[in-house]
Amino acid sequence: MSALSKGEDIISISSLEKSFANEQVLRGIDFTVKPGEFCVVVGPSGSGKSTLLKTIAGVVSFDNGSIRLDGENVDDVPVEDRNLGYVFQDFEERLFPHMTVGENVAFGLHQSDESFSEAEIDEKIDEVLDMLAIGETKNSKPSELSGGQQQRVELARQLVRECDVMLLDDPLADLDYKLQKRMELEMRRIHNSMGSTFVYVTHNQDQALKLADKLVVMNHGMIEQVGTPDEVYRRPETAFVGRFIGDSNPLLGTVRETTATHTVVDTPQGDVVAEAHNGPFPDGTETMVLIRPENITIGNEAATKENTFAATVVGRTYTGEETEFSVSIGEDTEEFQIVVTGNVPLEAIGDQTTIGWDATDAIAYDTLSVVDTVTVDDLMEV
Known part of the structure; x- marks a missing residue:
């Protein structure tokens, strides 16, 4: 691929559709990726993320739409001519069992258009294996490795090629918690040092927020939102999106009144003042109000907020960085989750307390999803 300016798109996907038998797995997919971006595609299992990645790679054909790489339509370009690095989810089947780890990684270099001396190949192998914390496996066979180690070997085999575009299908999924956290930092460092474009698929929302320059949120084969992690x-x-990305507290109700800046929602817990997303909404509109746990105040300071409720503490957990509270604000209601920084000396289990939040910290939605089959019950379980 030729070098692109940062203003151009290195990947452009338009109106992409794909069906398997009677099931449509991609429906009208549209988004672009700029050179050097770390684009994370996130969504629940079965949302079409891996199929999307395979269509970009050329491994799976599609029914309608178009894919452009480097400004060129690649609908008819075979996999081997797309010059993409691709880490598959079924990585075990991609490694050559008769080769050592070093030989498997060297195979990635032999796929490159460049010619390297044996000394250069050996140096590159050592560098990428050390970077992925598997340097000691260089002379081992894949059968001698754990699943997490095998996954990193396949990742090494692709990274060592230094392709302009890297497609990564949940490459950290099989790692233990501590190694996964370490590798998240390494993935960002690798991306920055390579300068390549990464398209990274995961169902891990926390990982998606940490890694992405651009997030593409998918659900049932459709895109719910494209934006920065902060957006x-x-x-x-x-x-x-509000329920799937990060934690949120939902309240269901009906719009009772709308002012110039806010909407008042009648809920079983009482009136809630919130911002209307893409509002204002007509009176009587059924809505879901979402409040992030870190935006809720607990204790005496809650009385100063625009929304205040009496609550009972039913759970308290100190995580080392934060204290997480679960509170009940009414009979037969979902427990509210609250997050406070540090180990705060307040509110034991069973205490009666007050919780509160400002109107700007609550968003009311009249649209549950871009997918018309999604129900309130579905979102309450997310």
């Missing part, structure tokens, strides 16, 4: 987290376009 997606702070201003979700649909209630689904």
Whole structure:
């Protein structure tokens, strides 16, 4: 691929559709990726993320739409001519069992258009294996490795090629918690040092927020929202996005009154003043109000907020960085989650307390999802 300016798109996907048998797995997919971006495609299992990645790679054909790489239509370009690095989800099947780890990684270099001396190949192998914390496996066979180690070997085999575009299908999924956290930092460092464009698929929302320059949120084969992590987290376009990305507390109700700046929602817990997303809404509109746990105040200071409720503490957990509270604000209601920084010396389990939040910290939605089959019950379970 030729070098692009930062103003151009290195990947452009338009109206992409794909069906398997009677199931449509991609429906009208539209988004672009600029050179050097770390684009994360996130969504629940079965949302079409891996299929989307395979269509970009050319592994899977599509029914309608178009894919452009480097400004060129690649609908008829075979996989081997797209010059993409691709880490598959079924990585175990991609490694050559008769080769050592070093030989498997060297195979990635042999796929490159460049010619390297044996000394250069050996140096590159050592560098990428050390970077992925598997340097000691260089002379081992894949069968001697754990699943997480095998996954990193396949990642090494692709990274060592230094392609302009890297497609990564949940490459950290099989790692233990501590190694996954370490590798998240490494993935950002690798991306920055390579300068390549990464398209990274995951169902891990926390990982998506940490890694992405651009987030593409998918659901049932459709795109719910495209934006920066901050945009997606702070201003979700649909209630689904607000429920799926990060934690949120939902309240269901009906619009009772709308002012110039806010809407008043009648809920079983009482009136809630909120911002109407893409509002104002007509009176009587059924809506879901979402409030992030970190935006809720607990204790005496809650009385100064625009929305205040009496609550009972039913759970309290100190995580080392934060204290998480679960409170009940009414009979037969979902428990509210509250997050406070630090180990705060207040509110034991069973205490009666007050919780509160400002209107700007609550967003009311009249649109649950871009997918018309998504129900309120679905979102309450997210």
